[in-house]
Amino acid sequence: MPKQIAIYGKGGIGKSSTASNVAAACADEGYRVTIIGCDPKSDSSITLLRGRRIPTIMDLMREGIDIREEDIVFNGYKGVKCVEIGGPEPGIGCAGRGIIVAISLLKKISSAIEDTDLVIYDVPGDIVCGGFVAPVKKGLVNEAYVLTSGEYMPLYAANNICKGLARLEMTLNGVICNSRGALNEEKIVSEFSKEIGSQLLAFIPKDVLVQTCERDGFSVIENAPDSDIAAVYRKLARSIMGKRDGKIPVPLDDKRLRELTRI
């Protein structure tokens, strides 16, 4: 069975950037990788496809198309298989239901989530309804990672996600710190990881190169392969692909969380 992971974290914290760079780094190492974008914005795979937007599952379904695998699975950087679920414009319809429907369809028609080494589910930041945990509930995710910075609000969100994971009896396999340049950031996130029963897997420093490459439609792995930041992503990718047992996280109470961010 492939490694099936989901990366959770507060909206805007850098989940898609991390997911696509990890995907590209794993592809460099020779792994077969599939990335499933679960956000209605459908921008998870864009930097693996040189800025190209692919048709989403929900768009095709809406048009009444008899969807086959080749209509929704596209080859990106070094053969990374890219899928976007898609969904409605903000404020209308029900994006959560879209994820449920698309995940069920994917399970039925696609080998891309089975015949591969790594599947990354790039899930929206806020798990606002049941649909957003469909990949976990339908048994398609066996490892979860939390992405956060050392600031209070992203940590608060990360802690909340741990509550959700614990309720779903889902293991947490590691915490990733995407730095925003806060004071004592690595120490804070490292301590947080320990206290919830996990570990800090990587500290990704803030680097403008990530933004520059993304704007041009690339991952740093593809466009700046020799950069320091690319090396950080490669290390994270190896760490994720390495064998590791996860544990069901134990969320902190809010008081402790506030103390922690004062270090």
Place this chain on the structure above:
Amino acid sequence: MPLKKEKEPLIMHPRPSSIVAALYTLRDLDTDVVILHGPPGCSFKHARLLEEDGMRVVTTSLDESGFVFGGHDVLVEVLEKVIERFNPRRIGIVGTCASMIIGEELHEAVTQVQPDVPVIEVEVHAGYRDNTKGVVMALESALASGIISEAEFERQKALLKEATMVEKRHGAASKEYLEPNRGDLKYKVAGRLLELIKQGKKGLNILNAKKETAFMFADINLAVAEVAQKLNAGSNIINMANLDDNVGLPKNRRNALEIKGDLKEKGFKIHHIIGGLDEYPVAGNTADRIIGEKYKDYDFAVISGVPHALPMDNIKNMELFSITNGPRQVVPLKEMGHTHVVVEIDLHPKTLGVSHIVESEFGATLRELAKDA
């Protein structure tokens, strides 16, 4: 490029629900209790009717806060209560629009409660174009729990596909909007039928009914045979019926046997068995073949149940008397060329919870008129 399906036209009149279709299928599978996971009023009318057939239906009664906070806990609670109160041998859990949209996982409750008896979970809502989808989903789940065989599943699936096609060709899914219609006056149609029988015309008397509706539709065929007998024209009538008791889910076989028993007792001879009670979408083809071989020159035909499933090829020159229970079936049947169309209104509810033939209005009219004949 992706293949674009021809977009199916919008249909505006209300049609059978896939949730209800799943409920009826669970009944046919001899399920003791079904939990509807959703709002208290969902599928109320049918849930209530199904209790006449001995299957209990309960609801998790999701309310506004259930929609917002999820209904897992209450589903667990209801499942535990159902086991304690009814001591069922087989349980069903059926989804609704509300619970499916918010992403409820029926299986989670089952995993938590761990009942000792099989649970058939059907994650269905009513948003499917064809209600047969609800039947297929229930059967898929029954197959997964080992309650039906792969062969039976495939057989059912093929029949459902045909049933869907029948409705698309000449039934409830054939037009953007179908006007409900009470059909022709029973009194007049019965009068015309008696006239033909009296004249010594040769007629086909065909029962092609869907499952338990045969309990009442059979009464019409029985009445036709009875009045023909009375007028010494019994030998002019050929009876056909989809009452094979060797096929289908347990309930359908039982019902076929019960109806055949009643008919035999009344001296009704079935000349041709054209299929089982769940074979109404294809039994018409068998009837068509037999008619083509033997009865092409007959003068009239009485067809009760699902008359629009009978191909017109070999009956188009006959005077057709069709009896349906769908007010929206009248217009399509007339358009097909059926001369007289009679509606037995509200037939289905009267055929739940019964094990003997139930009197029909058209049958009663025919018998009454024959008294003066």
